[in-house]
Amino acid sequence: MAGMKKDHRKVFKYNILCRLFFCWIDPLLCVGCRQSLTQPDLYPHPHECDSSYLHNKFNEYWSEELSTRGSANTRLWWIILKCFWWRSLLIQTLTLILIAVFIAQSEILGLVTDYFSLEAPTADDTSTAYLYASLLILMSASMVFLNLVFYAGRKFGGLVRILLTNAIYYKVLKLSQMTLSHVTMGHVINIASNDVHRFDESMIFFPFFLVFPIHLCVVVYLLYLKIQWSSMVLVGVVLASIPILIVTSIIYSSFRFKAAAVTDNRIKVMNEIISGIRVIKIYRIW
Template structure:
């Protein structure tokens, strides 16, 4: 409101100064009005920047809050919804959709402020000058339905653009994930064709949005000049003598309307339309089903995992992935899950983690869970940070975990030990080293239940034996350990063994009981187990010694100012002809706008 008063008072002070002789004002009053004009302009600048500063803070807080919601939601999605959501879609939500809120909060108040200011100016013109001076404002109001229609089209184009952008980002993500296969089969041109096809569809909607924006800008330039022209012509043709104070006061009021009614008001409609699409997309993502955590039931005598006749299936599966599974693992037990590939071992772990929703049955998890996934993963940071994973550092426990996970020798070979950086632009590790770091991360966490999904398959026989004896049997002896494995030599030391086939438990019990239960287990025992060639660990150890230490700290960067050739290459990417036409049209457009103001003052 204070900004309104400062803006609206300026044309009034100009009118007072231009009518000094007619109103017989004294010289001191002229100085007063001149000073008030300067003060109002200064106050308007201060208040406007303070207003923008607060709105930017508000939009930043909303954006951070929504980013946090999306991050938290992505961590809570169950497996069925994760399969529907690509990483590129989440990145698009965070980078593209949330950026709409920045512009929205800067412009949204003009949706009511601009029409209100137009009504106030309408009343001032009617009182101060002549009813004919209000005719030009009708032109502004006449274009409001057109601006609303453009806002609706903005919303439609924004939605179509977002859909095509998601498709393109998803395809690019899949191409990068499988680039080795694409290169091996020389499918580059095929996938380039797919990518270009989707990009052309995306550009088509972007081009339509740009045309609409250009049309809106043309209306904005026309409205203020057209409204002034209409007022002056009506004033002259009704037999009045044109006076300078009349023209300049109307121009001052219409300049205020030009900023709000022809620029900020349409921008507010456009930003609201685009933000509404972003809100719907974010809402759709936030409404995806989350992992359901069952409460711990104190009736259980021991902490552990209790499944009672559960059945579960993936969203893409026709039949149940797991059927009529009853499972129990308590503190102090080593429970081993075995079975052929595709028998449902990892799916059973996902049920315990609440990643795979139940179709029927009951599940009770009594205690905290730590999980080592089948595919080891590392994030960009030091090895120590990967093992701690946000947990506070306990030096004694950390040394014990590193020792039982057979990482001491690897730390001696690495340039900076456990402070060596892994991930992008970091030290390259073998599959076995990644698996041991992955296992150490799970073991370091203080939990009651440890779910270990085939952690021994990526290491050699001697290291696997050390991990099983020192880590699983000894260090975790007082914990509930659920081990998925293909390596049957460790089954003799298991307390309970569950044999899975086609999503069903066909046998359970200790080693001797399972061994005598039937021919399925005998066939499984006699089947040759293929171990991954762990010689890569030894080869990688030698490779680590030869890596340059500078690799951790230096990245490819350029310093100083941006060279002119970068700007020229950017312009030339659009072609000489198109770039030249755009520059010429910009110069001609600005010259015509400046010429209008010059001719107006001369006239």
């Protein structure tokens, strides 16, 4: 027993505070400073990240979608939402709480600054200012929720990437020989590595995209209480930027499609070159 290696995962206390402050990664950092991390040093992945579990769930909802809408009208985004609806709802709730705290923090900061504009503050004004300052300090702890939102979004994107990569893998196994003659292995690898990887980046900002209309309405209302109709200038600027963003996204997507076509062609040419090199080596050995 004395020669057995000490398992840091059992010694480490795993509670709610460690989840909030990401202290569970400290043992990995300590072990990584002494040696290279190996598979036994890592935490076991949760059951929800298992590829077989995600594949079974995806097949269930995919079969329902095929039976109701047909193969031509299937909605992949709806299937992803049905697979992870509770996680998406959790991220949206955390983001909404975070935005509400930020708005309240700005309002309380304005109330604190109003105290210093008083010429002769009374004792009640001073007590109220201290109360607002205390609330402002407590709300500064909301940055913990910001890290949780980004972590949950990153994990959400990772789950979607595992789900789609697994779906691509099983789809390739079911392709016919005629279809495989038109699809190279490099093309499949390009889809699984580059295109699916976009979900890791997009899911981080996904909750802010949905909460943005609520945030904008609340901010415009608060500005209207302060500066009346001049706050509509902000709405005009935001509405004017929407067409610019749409045009920019269309141009970017067109460039992405062109880059994907060039990448597929490059992978196809490289695959042919490698196949030719193999043939030459075979004849040379013969």
